[in-house]
Amino acid sequence: MDLAARLGRLQLLVVTGKGGVGKTAVAASLGRLLAATGRRVLVLEVDPRENVHQMLAVSPSGGAIVRAGPRLWVQNLKPGQVLDDIVRERLKVEMLARRVLASPIYEQFSAGAPGLKELAILGHALRLLRRVGPPDAPQLDLVVLDAPATGHGVRLLAAPRLVSEVIGDGPFGALAGDLAGFVADPARCGIVVVTQAEEMPVEEALELREALASQLGRQPELLIVNGLFPPLPAGLERPEVFDPLDPLIPPAPPPAAAEMPLGAELLTFWRHRRFLNERELERLARWWEGPRIELPLLALERGPALTEALQQLLAAGLAAGAAGAPGAAATPAAGATPPGAGLAAAEHG
Amino acid sequence: MNLLSDEHPLVIFVGAGGVGKTTLAAALGVVSARAGRDTLVMTFDPSLRLKDALGVGQEAKEHAVRVDLEAAGELHASLLDARRTFDRLIERYAPDAEARSRVLGNRFYQHLSGSLGGILEYMAVERLFEVAADGRYQQVVLDTPPTRQALDFLEAPARIVGFLDSGALRVALRPWFAATGRLKATARLGGLGRRAERFLDEVVGLDLLRDMAEFFQAFSPLYAGFRERASQVEALLRSPRTLFVLVAGPGEERIADTLFFARRLQQAGYHLGPIVVNRVHPEPEEPWRLAAFDPGPGLVDGLQLLTWLGERDRRGLVQLAQLLSDAQPLVDLPLRPEEPTDLPSLADLGAELEDRLADWPRHLRREG
Numbered sequence: 001m002d003l004a005a006r007l008g009r010l011q012l013l014v015v016t017g018k019g020g021v022g023k024t025a026v027a028a029s030l031g032r033l034l035a036a037t038g039r040r041v042l043v044l045e046v047d048p049r050e051n052v053h054q055m056l057a058v059s060p061s062g063g064a065i066v067r068a069g070p071r072l073w074v075q076n077l078k079p080g081q082v083l084d085d086i087v088r089e090r091l092k093v094e095m096l097a098r099r100v101l102a103s104p105i106y107e108q109f110s111a112g113a114p115g116l117k118e119l120a121i122l123g124h125a126l127r128l129l130r131r132v133g134p135p136d137a138p139q140l141d142l143v144v145l146d147a148p149a150t151g152h153g154v155r156l157l158a159a160p161r162l163v164s165e166v167i168g169d170g171p172f173g174a175l176a177g178d179l180a181g182f183v184a185d186p187a188r189c190g191i192v193v194v195t196q197a198e199e200m201p202v203e204e205a206l207e208l209r210e211a212l213a214s215q216l217g218r219q220p221e222l223l224i225v226n227g228l229f230p231p232l233p234a235g236l237e238r239p240e241v242f243d244p245l246d247p248l249i250p251p252a253p254p255p256a257a258a259e260m261p262l263g264a265e266l267l268t269f270w271r272h273r274r275f276l277n278e279r280e281l282e283r284l285a286r287w288w289e290g291p292r293i294e295l296p297l298l299a300l301e302r303g304p305a306l307t308e309a310l311q312q313l314l315a316a317g318l319a320a321g322a323a324g325a326p327g328a329a330a331t332p333a334a335g336a337t338p339p340g341a342g343l344a345a346a347e348h349g
Numbered sequence: 350m351n352l353l354s355d356e357h358p359l360v361i362f363v364g365a366g367g368v369g370k371t372t373l374a375a376a377l378g379v380v381s382a383r384a385g386r387d388t389l390v391m392t393f394d395p396s397l398r399l400k401d402a403l404g405v406g407q408e409a410k411e412h413a414v415r416v417d418l419e420a421a422g423e424l425h426a427s428l429l430d431a432r433r434t435f436d437r438l439i440e441r442y443a444p445d446a447e448a449r450s451r452v453l454g455n456r457f458y459q460h461l462s463g464s465l466g467g468i469l470e471y472m473a474v475e476r477l478f479e480v481a482a483d484g485r486y487q488q489v490v491l492d493t494p495p496t497r498q499a500l501d502f503l504e505a506p507a508r509i510v511g512f513l514d515s516g517a518l519r520v521a522l523r524p525w526f527a528a529t530g531r532l533k534a535t536a537r538l539g540g541l542g543r544r545a546e547r548f549l550d551e552v553v554g555l556d557l558l559r560d561m562a563e564f565f566q567a568f569s570p571l572y573a574g575f576r577e578r579a580s581q582v583e584a585l586l587r588s589p590r591t592l593f594v595l596v597a598g599p600g601e602e603r604i605a606d607t608l609f610f611a612r613r614l615q616q617a618g619y620h621l622g623p624i625v626v627n628r629v630h631p632e633p634e635e636p637w638r639l640a641a642f643d644p645g646p647g648l649v650d651g652l653q654l655l656t657w658l659g660e661r662d663r664r665g666l667v668q669l670a671q672l673l674s675d676a677q678p679l680v681d682l683p684l685r686p687e688e689p690t691d692l693p694s695l696a697d698l699g700a701e702l703e704d705r706l707a708d709w710p711r712h713l714r715r716e717g
Contacts, residue, residue, distance in 0.1 A: 019366020020598060049606065149366050199688060200396045201367070233647035266655045269631050272686030299657040302602045309409065 003291050004318040008037050008222065010190040011129050012122075012142045012182070016153030017194035018204040022226040025302065026295075027073075027146035028055035029310035033318075035072040037313070039141040042128065043075045046121055050076045052146060057304040065137055073138055075297055082120040085134075085169045118159030119172070121145070122179045154208060157183050157191070158215045184216060191220040196227045198281035206287055223292040224314075225284065229274045236267065293317035350623065350678050350706050352516060353381050353488060357592040360622070361480065361491045363502070363614070364596035371395050372680075372689060373596060373702065374492040375403060378424055380699030381488045383499070385421035387630050388479060389413055392492040393429050393473070398690035400428075412426045413480075418692055422487070429481075429494075431472040438475060442574045471505035474582045481585055503586060503619065505577040590603060592622040597669075599629040599662035599681070604669050611673075623678035623706055624668055632659035681706035 006172040007013065014036075015027040022043070042065065045052040049062045053076070056068040068074045081291045084101055091097040099251035100106050125143040127133040160179035164171065183189050191212065197204040205223065212218055257303075284292065295313050300306040352360055360377065362370040369393050378390035390403070403426045405414045406536065410433050443449035452458055473494060480489055484700065493502045585591060593614055597607040614621045633656060650711065654676040666681050673679055684700060689698045 049609070167571065199398060199690075205398055230651045231646070232651065236648065266631065266633055266652055266659075269686055270651055272657055276687065297654060297658075299654050301661070 003222065003321045004037075004315075007190060007318070008034060008039060008142075010188060010221075011142055012125055012189045013142065013221075014147050014153070014157065014189065014190060015144060015192045015194060016156075016208065017148040017149070018196075018201040019149040021194050021196045021201050023149075023194045024051045024146050025055055025193070025306060025310055026224055026226060026314075027144050028052050028307045029314055030192065031072060031074075031144040032056070032069065032307060033311045033314055034142055035069065035146070038071070040071045040139060041144060042075060042119075042138075042140050043068070043144045043146065044097060044125060045074070045076045046079065046144045046148060047146070048078070052076065055307045067138075073140075077124060079117040079120040082124045083116065084122075087167045090176075096099065113145060114235075115134075115159040115163040115226075119163060119176060119179060120158045121156065122160060122173060122183065126182060154215065155212045158214070161216070165343060183219060185217060185222070190222075192222045192224060193220045193226045194226055195284075196282070197225050199276075199279040199280060202280045202283055205284075207287065219290060221291070223284070223288055223290065225294045227297045228277050228281075228294055229270060232267075232271060233239060262298065291321050292313070293321070300314070350583065350621065350709055352592070352594070352703065352706060355487070357590060357622070358487060359477075359489045359491065359588075359591040360594060361493060361586075361591065362594050362596055363493050364610070365598065368598045370596045371492045372623065373594075373627065374490050374693070376428075376689065376695045376699035377427070378488075378699075378700060379418065379420075379695045380703055381490065382416075382418055382420040382422040382424035383696060386487040387410055387423045387485065388488040388490065389425045389427065389486045390490045390492070391427050391429055391473075391477065391480070393494045396688075396690070398688075402691045402695060416692075425486070427476075427564045429473050434476050435474040438472075449524055453695060455677060471579075472587070474506055475503065475578065478578060478582045478585065479502045479566070491601055499655075503614075503617065505585070506583040510576060510583070511578045519560070551574065580587065587618050587620075589620050593619050594622050595624045597624060597626050599626050599665055599684075600662065601668060602663040604665060604672065608667060608672060611677075621677075623680055624669075625675070625702065626662075626669065626679070626681040628684040629662045629681045630655065630658035630665065632656075632663050635676060678706065678709050680709055 013030065015023055015030065016119070017023050017121050017186070027045075028043055032042045036039040043056070045061075050062075052069075052074050053060050053066065056067045056072070056074055056076060058066050063076060063078055063081055065073050065075045069109055070200055087150075088094075088097045091100060125145060128137055128140055129143060131137075131139065141273075147156055156291075160176045164176035164180050191207055193205050195201040206313055209220060212220060281294070295310060295312060297305060298309055300309060353387070362374045362377075364370050371394065374392055375390055375395070378388050387564075396578060403414075403416050405416070405426045405428065407428075408414060408427040410430040413427040416424040416426050418424045439452050443452065447466065477489070477491055480486065482526040515637075555658055565657055595607070595614065597603055605625075610622060611621060666679075670679055680702070682698070685694075685698070686696075689695045
């Protein structure tokens with residue numbers, strides 16, 4: 001089955017990666033893309049600072065489910081709110097619920113009990129998908145979760161299993177067991193790792209991959225390498241002007257200032273950043289087994305235009321994967337518009 | 350202004366994930382040692398290359414490691430590991446071997462201590478406290494964990510104290526469970542007690558409650574020390590001798606985050622030093638013109654992208670400067686062609702940070 005179809009068949013898609021690599025932009029774009037293929041999609045964000053709405057040009061969610069287009073919704077989730085709702089649901093009597101919710105013991109328990117927040121987030125997604133959540137919620141096929149950054153992302157996915165191992169029985173244990181099964185099932189839950197081709201994000205992506213294998217026994221569905229500097233045009237890959245920063249070039253006398261072509265400084269910078277990108281792409285090619293999409297750095301502010309551009313690039317990348325070109329990581333041409341994304345199939349190091 | 354002085358023996362780098370806090374903390378450590386100060390850099394999650402540059406490995410999780418740097422002062426580095434610190438704390442504060450092994454052996458502790466709310470952050474501050482109490486360094490530079498809300502880290506001690514004071518603990522420590530594993534109150538309260546037990550079993554699960562009660566009871570001899578240390582750590586963080594450096598990403602879209610963060614820090618009573626806008630893309634001095642090259646479309650597109658990035662970052666910086674008070678130090682550092690990953694390039698970065706800060710008021714006027 002090709003990748004686009006596989007992603008489309010999932011019920012939960014967890015998007016994670018190091019902070020600052022563009023997770024939210026990718027989550028919003030994936031949400032739009034999958035909604036465009038006919039799925040009913042919710043992009044769920046758990047950051048206390050709302051961002052997803054901006055990517056999809058709607059007003060902030062404030063905790064509510066907000067419509068963001070055909071078959072597309074967004075929600076900013078406060079995990080505490082989910083727990084409060086469950087207490088209200090279970091207790092039924094409003095006065096009693098209020099007393100429980102106001103008690104410092106509940107406050108401490110809900111903020112500090114291990115794994116509870118993680119269970120609340122995943123449980124919320126599952127309840128919406130199974131239509132046992134709030135009665136006014138839209139019917140959904142898929143939840144795209146803009147998950148917390150790497151370390152917390154693994155904890156989120158590993159929490160159900162840990163909790164179910166520790167607790168075993170009881171309603172929490174049962175919920176945890178249910179969620180653990182869901183998260184471990186690649187037919188229902190997918191994981192997308194977002195990174196940039198720089199040392200730290202790549203390191204984290206590789207560590208994340210290992211943590212997923214050891215703690216969950218599974219692999220991510222897709223790696224997205226975001227924000228690549230374009231390759232240099234033919235003939236300019238090597239420095240032809242004086243380049244004090246490149247240790248590979250023997251020092252040459254600097255040309256007189258008047259002879260320095262303007263733009264040379266930018267060109268040098270570009271060459272270095274691209275070199276860094278390529279070094280990390282090579283590392284990924286060696287160590288990352290599985291589909292990979294490369295996205296260029298775009299001259300667009302965070303907002304709907306960027307979401308749309310990324311959506312097209314992702315669609316092209318997934319389609320290229322569907323066509324299947326093992327090992328052929330088509331890198332986008334400089335400043336390319338779609339189809340600029342390439343997809344590399346599994347490559348063994 | 351100057352970051353390194355006896356007025357501020359503790360400098361803490363905060364900011365969102367991916368802005369370069371760790372590298373800057375290491376860089377400041379290097380220049381501090383070069384300035385003749387015995388310095389400790391405490392960091393969470395350095396890259397492999399940075400670990401190599403500092404020459405630290407796993408052993409730095411146990412104790413500070415001397416960095417092989419030719420400098421007037423000594424540079425030490427340590428890696429923060431929440432779980433190791435937690436274990437050590439229990440080893441030290443448990444009144445006897447039995448209490449120790451009860452906590453270390455508890456299922457809750459083993460599986461879930463790492464995800465206990467705020468505990469990672471709290472353990473980092475604990476470690477900081479150990480070092481501060483030790484007093485052997487003139488300068489401590491602390492990197493903070495990559496949380497989306499890095500304030501979690503600062504609020505951890507207050508949260509632990511809040512937990513200890515909330516009464517939740519007193520409740521947890523009451524002998525709720527009879528040896529039969531059933532709630533004691535059930536028998537005493539009759540029908541009401543049975544209903545309460547059924548409710549608890551349905552909502553939370555009695556097994557879970559039993560395990561948690563056991564965990565808290567096993568932990569109880571440690572609380573007294575915890576509470577006091579948490580209060581002292583809190584005082585250390587709020588001391589005017591502790592200076593916070595807020596590191597931010599460039600570009601207009603980050604401004605809201607940066608301002609939010611700066612205000613939260615100040616409102617909470619911490620002492621905010623400079624805001625450093627890091628990894629700013631270069632801006633060409635003049636519009637570029639490539640007389641020497643054949644300007645193919647790839648070249649023009651690429652240079653346009655770079656120009657856009659440089660201009661975007663510059664705009665962001667000017668806007669941020671306008672939104673901050675004139676008294677707030679604000680400096681920018683360029684995105685380097687290559688991340689600094691050895692001691693000379695770290696020293697270079699640290700020196701650049703110091704230069705910018707020394708130049709600050711003039712620097713700001715130039716931006717504004």
